[in-house]
Amino acid sequence: MTTLKIDLVSDIACPWCAIGYARLQQALSSLPELDIELEWHAFELNPDKSAPQEPILPALSRKYGRSEDEMRAAQASMMNIASELGLNFDKMQQRYTCNTFDAHRLVKWAATENKATKMKLALFDAYFGEAKDVADKAVLVACAAQAGMDKAEARRILDTDDFANTVSEDIAKYQQAGISSVPAFIINNKYLISGAQEPAQLIQALQQIAGESG
Numbered sequence: 001m002t003t004l005k006i007d008l009v010s011d012i013a014c015p016w017c018a019i020g021y022a023r024l025q026q027a028l029s030s031l032p033e034l035d036i037e038l039e040w041h042a043f044e045l046n047p048d049k050s051a052p053q054e055p056i057l058p059a060l061s062r063k064y065g066r067s068e069d070e071m072r073a074a075q076a077s078m079m080n081i082a083s084e085l086g087l088n089f090d091k092m093q094q095r096y097t098c099n100t101f102d103a104h105r106l107v108k109w110a111a112t113e114n115k116a117t118k119m120k121l122a123l124f125d126a127y128f129g130e131a132k133d134v135a136d137k138a139v140l141v142a143c144a145a146q147a148g149m150d151k152a153e154a155r156r157i158l159d160t161d162d163f164a165n166t167v168s169e170d171i172a173k174y175q176q177a178g179i180s181s182v183p184a185f186i187i188n189n190k191y192l193i194s195g196a197q198e199p200a201q202l203i204q205a206l207q208q209i210a211g212e213s214g
Contacts (some may be wrong), residue, residue, distance in 0.1 A: 001034070001035050002034055002204065002210040002213060003037060004036055004213065006038045007039050007189070008020075008021065008040050008041065008183060008184075009185075010041070010120075010184075011043045011059045011158070011185070012100045012103045012107075012123045012127060012134055013045045013046060013134070015075075015082070015089065015092060018089075018124040019082055020127060020185070020197070021120075021214065022082075023199050024202060025083070026171060027199040027202035028206075031206060031207065031210075034206060038117065040107055042098070042107070042108075042170040042171050043171060043174065043182045044100060044171060045182075046098065046100070047098050047101075047171075051097070053096040054097050056093065056095050057066065057071050062074075074093045075092055075093050076093075079093075079188065082128070087124070088128065088129030088130075090129050090130040091131035092129075094134065095128065097192070098133055098135040099135050101167060102135060103135070103140060103141040103143075105157060105158070105163040105167055106144055106149075106154060106158075108166045109153075109154075110144070114150055115147050118148060122143040122147045126143050126205040137158050140158060181195075186211050191209050
């Protein structure tokens with residue numbers, strides 16, 4: 001059994017991050033000889049906490065300099081990919097832009113109980129599946145409960161600065177390392193796989209890395 005450490009840099013507001021994780025899981029199901037230690041790391045697509053929230057399609061249209069119809073088609077394509085992977089992206093076109101800093105704080109807290117992945121998946125589901133505001137405390141507390149975490153403790157953390165430094169240091173570390181887009185998979189602190197690669201490509205890359213690490 002070969003153990004690989006995967007540091008996954010991602011944002012809750014990034015649909016390709018949800019797809020990338022699902023594709024990684026698909027790839028790993030074909031690689032029973034690998035033991036994976038996965039750690040989630042924070043990245044913010046919308047770091048301005050004071051920015052007003054706006055509907056996703058016009059926001060993406062302005063960001064990428066493409067028409068809303070083009071962005072709608074791109075989102076629809078992602079919804080099809082997500083559906084084939086068993087992800088709930090039903091309302092991804094109805095969501096609003098939002099800041100995810102507090103959501104990242106809860107992921108860091110969940111990691112202390114080995115539930116970071118459950119927390120991340122609950123947040124993805126809320127944002128893309130239900131178009132909920134993952135900057136809203138009530139939504140975040142509900143996601144924490146869905147991940148099997150304590151609701152009262154989630155509320156307490158959101159009312160304080162707990163894990164804020166951890167998230168800020170995380171974001172800064174990977175920005176300084178040159179990560180400018182997500183998802184980014186860093187394997188054994190040495191190899192970088194950028195973007196939501198297809199499972200077949202991930203299998204090939206992970207096998208090659210395992211062979212060099214063995």
